Amino acid sequence: xxxxxxxxxxxxxxxxxxxxxxxxxxxxxxxxxxxxxxxxxxxxxxxxxxxxxxxxxxxx
Numbered sequence: 001x002x003x004x005x006x007x008x009x010x011x012x013x014x015x016x017x018x019x020x021x022x023x024x025x026x027x028x029x030x031x032x033x034x035x036x037x038x039x040x041x042x043x044x045x046x047x048x049x050x051x052x053x054x055x056x057x058x059x060x
Contacts, residue, residue, distance in 0.1 A: 023047075024051065026044075027044045027047050027048050027051070028048070028056070030044035031044050031045060031048065031056050031057075045057075
C-alpha cells in the first residue's frame with residue numbers, strides 16, 4: 001500500500017513539473033511569435049519576468 005501512495009506522489013510531482021515546463025515553453029513561444037497580439041505578448045512578458053526574474057528581451 002505504501003508503494004502505491006509513493007507512486008501516486010511521484011506521478012503528481014511529474015504532472016506538476018510537466019505543466020510548469022509546458023507553461024514556460026508556451027510563454028516563450030508567445031513572445032517569439034510575431035502574430036501574437038500586443039495584449040497577449042504583454043501578459044507572456046509579465047509571466048516570464050515573474051517566473052525568471054528578468055525580461056525575456058534582455059537575453060535574446
